[in-house]
Amino acid sequence: MxxxxxxxxxxxxxxxxxxxxxxxxxxxxxxxxxxxxxMTWGQYGEAGVHVLRRHVLGQPLPPYRPDxxxxxxxxxxxxxxxxxxxxxxxxxxxxxxxxxxxxxxxxxxxxxxxxxxxxxxxxxxxxxxxxxxxxxxxxxxxxxxxxxxxxxxxxxxxxxxxxxxxxxxxxxxxTEADLPRGIDKDVVRHPRAVELLAHAGPISALDTETIDEH
Known part of the structure; x- marks a missing residue:
């Protein structure tokens, strides 16, 4: 950069x-x-158990990541x-x-x-x-x-x-519904996008479902 x-x-x-x-x-x-x-004390304990299982017992675990x-x-x-x-x-x-x-x-x-x-x-x-x-x-x-x-x-x-x-x-x-695009599911909700789609001509129900999915 x-x-x-x-x-x-x-x-x-x-x-x-x-x-x-x-x-x-x-x-x-x-x-x-x-x-x-x-990290909390509880998470330190979880991390210790995780290290024991991974490096001492040889279990195929990913690196510990706390919540x-x-x-x-x-x-x-x-x-x-x-x-x-x-x-x-x-x-x-x-x-x-x-x-x-x-x-x-x-x-x-x-x-x-x-x-x-x-x-x-x-x-x-x-x-x-x-x-x-x-x-x-x-x-x-x-x-x-x-x-x-x-x-x-x-x-x-x-x-x-x-x-x-x-x-x-x-x-x-x-809330997530107030955002132009969803967080969990990427659904475009921006009013300008809806306006542009309205001027694009009639679309079928299948097209609408595809737009919602993408």
Whole structure:
């Protein structure tokens, strides 16, 4: 990822085809470093049993991966695009409910690189609510490649109702049905897409089912 001119001499940001693989390596390094610091005591016990079964008993098990929803209350994931979020969701094994803040940031503000995590933070404070003692996990990736994460613990209940970036929501929580595309099932729901399809002429019931599936 770098800044350079193209074949016509126009300057722009170049993204190599290996950017996804490199970003994955960075995120893996970040998660390896932070995971032992946020796991619960119960998860330490599970990890110990897992290591015993895998390395001592020789059972063919994959590396231990904790359930992050047991040690983190809110997730702010780099919203670099729909595919990026889906990939990170799968890699971290997170439920759709944990991804709403990031998808909300993507819907309202688009791909603003790692700063999407701060928009997601604002949404979480303004619409989800952060209670005293809860943990908020923030994961971002940038050029280099570089990756980083913050784990915040709330020292008090947070009232983010006046957050300027989300004032237009008036504290309303988004659901998956409010998103242009589904999280669990990639169904396009954007009103503009529906409008374009309406002007495209009549379509059969079979065509409609195909559109919903894709």
């Amino acid at each position: 770098h800044w350079s001119p193209d074949a016509q001499g126009v300057n722009g940001i170049y993204l190599g085809k290996d950017i996804v693989a490199e970003a994955s390596k960075v995120i893996e390094d970040v998660m390896r470093a932070i995971t032992p610091k946020v 992050y929803t047991r040690c983190i209350d809110h997730f702010l994931i780099h919203a670099g695009g729909y595919a990026v979020l889906k990939g990170l969701q799968e890699g971290l094994n997170l439920p759709s409910s944990a991804m709403i803040a990031s998808f909300a940031a993507l819907r309202e503000y688009g791909n603003t690189s790692a700063s999407t995590t701060w928009y997601a933070f604002g949404y979480t404070e303004a619409c989800e609510g952060v209670k005293r003692g809860q943990r908020v996990f923030q994961l971002g990736v940038g050029g280099g490649m570089k990756g980083g994460c913050n784990v915040w613990r709330a020292l008090r209940d947070v009232d983010g109702s006046k957050h300027s970036a989300w004032a237009h929501f008036a504290g309303k929580r988004l």
